Amino acid sequence: MDTPEGPLPERLRTLPSRLTNGAALIANRLVDQALAQAGARRYHYALLATLEEYGPASQAALGRRTGIDRSDMVTTVNDLAERRFLDRAPDLEDRRRNIITITPAGRGHLADLDRLIAAAQDEYLSPLSAADRQSLIDLLTRLVERHGDKRHQGARPTAPS
Amino acid sequence: MDTPEGPLPERLRTLPSRLTNGAALIANRLVDQALAQAGARRYHYALLATLEEYGPASQAALGRRTGIDRSDMVTTVNDLAERRFLDRAPDLEDRRRNIITITPAGRGHLADLDRLIAAAQDEYLSPLSAADRQSLIDLLTRLVERHGDKRHQGARPTAPS
DNA sequence: TCTGTATTGTTGGTCGCACCAACGTTTGAA
């Protein structure tokens, strides 16, 4: 993109959805570049982080916890299993399910990804002070949690409280 | 998506990039749904808003101001021209260029989109107080502007100040 | 006047994320 032609119009300049989207593009690009150094994707990190903290679980349960779509979970589990970062075994008590377990290699990989992700977050937030970073996290958390609750309640919109 | 399986792992819960992405998905979904009522897309709004505020300009200049990719600008101009919301005419002084001008119908359409967009922003930000909304806008603006500056400086990364 | 570089607009893509539907197997309540 060439140098810009001057400021955005007023309507767009402080439009929250546009600002959020713009920030997300930046954040995602930095994270994707960082993770690519280890041949990883965002769902890989999300899954390994979840397994590391909560222990073995079914794909469905992992999907419910992380919000990753079931079919994307299949792809993610396949990717990580192929590199031996996790183990997939049928649940003998319920043969509908696989039980997914992080491996020692997976833990090592997660440690690598932790460092890459931390560097990316630092770069992404570099224009902000520590206090501002915390404010941003608080505000975004409240937005996502409140809207996330609404989504889980299906088509019935809740009255704002 | 079913009801969640409990909290996210610590690593993901306050990850700025993930929170930003999550908020952007929500914001975009609300905006897309709102604009769809008028058969519009986000770039349509961005382009009409820019023409309304700054007057006629070439596609390239509009792309530089809005950040819309040149080929996406072609699609956007085509869409809006087809519905007579803008006029595209060759620049007689430089036949490489088209001059894009909003039409009266385009202004009317923009007014409709303004209302739809405002309602979507209100819903998106409904979990936040007015003060918090302003904080979010300030923080996101700083992030986007600082990183946007970096992008325009090509491959030379600036030292953080 | 000619040449070379840049600009403009267009065509034709890629890619990956987020999302969805349908199916077969298994489970368990009724």
Next chain:
DNA sequence: TTCAAACGTTGGTGCGACCAACAATACAGA
């Protein structure tokens, strides 16, 4: 025994963001 639901899988869709290559045009410089 039946049926609805859960689980995992396959096989998609859609779209935004991004990119490359090309033809026509403009203009600076030799």
